[in-house]
Amino acid sequence: MCLPGGPSAPPPLLLLLLLLGPPAAQGDCNIPPEVPNAQPTLGGLSSFHEGSTVTYKCNEGFVKVPGRADSVVCFNNKWSEVAEFCNRSCDVPTRLLFASLKKSFTKQNYFPAGSIVEYECRPGFQRDHFFSGKLTCLQNFTWSKPDEFCKKKSCPNPGDLRHGHVSIPTDLLYGSSISFSCNEGYRLVGETSSYCSLVDKDVGWSDPFPECQEIFCPEPPEISNGFILDPRNTYVYQQTIKYRCNESFTLIGKNSIYCTVRGDQGEWSGPPPECKGSQIPKVTPPAQKSTTVIGSATKPTSTPQKPTTANVPSTKATSTQKPSTANVSAKQSSATPKTTSTPNGKGTVSSDAAIIAIGHTCITLTVLCMMLVTIG
The missing domain is CATH 2.10.70.10 (Complement Module, domain 1)
Structure with missing residues (x-):
């Protein structure tokens, strides 16, 4: 209703809208409150709308107390309350190897x-x-x-390795290692080391223990005109073989070689000897004519004669001989007897002929003995 000469009143609907409408800045919050040992995460803002949330982060050296709130909310133009939630704490507990x-x-x-x-x-x-x-x-x-x-924890004692050695550098405790080696003449078959490690829920050796196998040499080389004494089926480390030549052959070089090892393979210590033909010349005895010495002599007459005694050099025995025939050569032969007369009229054997016959016999026997010794 308008009064005469006065201003007109606003419509009732407009007045209702003006009363219900909020002011332009109603519900906004400023910077969040300070919290001991913490800093808010603002994101560059200085004012926050109704319902906005700001979270705090603990300063270095402080840790959030479990179960306590670490943020605030803008509500009715002010921030919600928050208790102190950052406190001093030890770091994460020490990490131990054991x-x-x-x-x-x-x-x-x-x-x-x-x-x-x-x-x-x-x-x-x-x-x-x-x-x-x-x-x-x-x-x-x-x-x-x-x-x-x-x-x-400790692993079991490995014990002894047959034909080898077990080396334990430190101990048998968890994490330690042992190594294996074989004696000379044996090769190692398997792992060279093993570690004390986890086996199921306990400790044990990581690898099975190896074994030491004997090393054999190959068949020894054969030689021409010779042979091996006491041959065998197998030959092992440091075993020796000897060679011998056939009859009338001479051995050149060492008469033996032995089995040795290079790396894990067997080999012979050197080359075998050689057998070469003998260089000893053959001795042929001189040919001898058969000589017959008649030990009796006769007179021109048929009167029987006494036995004659002949003295032979280098022989002290003296014997009385009946008229006989001495064959000097190996073959028996007969010859016409020669007779010699003496001033006494008795027949005697020529001493020169006897000496020559005996000399030839000695030479022949000496040569034969030398041949037998050389051949034997």
Whole structure:
């Protein structure tokens, strides 16, 4: 309704809209409040609309306390309240080579002063109950020094290697190694080393132990005009063989060789000897004419004569001979007897003929003896 001469009143609907409509800045929030040991993540903004959320991040050296809120919300032109949620803490517990954290502590990241964590032995180690298996977060927010409360397990003793050696550089504990070698004349078949490692839930040797096999030499070389003394089916390290030549052959070189080893193969120490023909000349005795010496002589008459005694040089025996015939050559032959007369009228054997016959006999026997000695 308008009064005469006065301004007209606004429509009732317009007045209702003006009363219900919020001001332009209603519901906006400014910078979030400060939180001890934390900084808000603003993203470059200085004001935030209704319902906006800002999250805080703990300063270096501080850790969020589990279960506490770390953000605020803009509501009715102001921020929601937030309690202190950043606190000092030890770092993640010390990682140990011989032990690991028990499962209940693996997901935890907040360790205030006085916190205690517990470990369990890793595979390959066993618990030494003389020492504590726990660590404590000290007041300076460092962990207490751990004792070696888990000891390495030991692998079984490898024992002896037949025809070889087992070398143990340090010990038989988990992680250590041993090596194998064979005696001279044997080759190693298998692995040269083995490690004490995890086997199922315990410890054992990583590889089976090797064995040492004897090395054999090949068949020894044969030689012409000779042979091997006492041959065998097999020949092993340092075994010796000897050679001998056939009759009338001479051995040139060493009469023996032995089996030796190069690497893991057997071989002979050197070449075999040779057998060459004998160079000793044959001795032919001179041909001798058969000589007959008649030991009796006769007078021109038929009167019987006394036996004649002949003295032979280099022979002291004297014998009385009946008229006889001495054959000097190997063949028996007869000859016409020669007679000699003496001034006394008695018949005697010529001393020159006897000496010549005996001399020829001695020479012939000497030559025959030399031939027999040479051939034998």
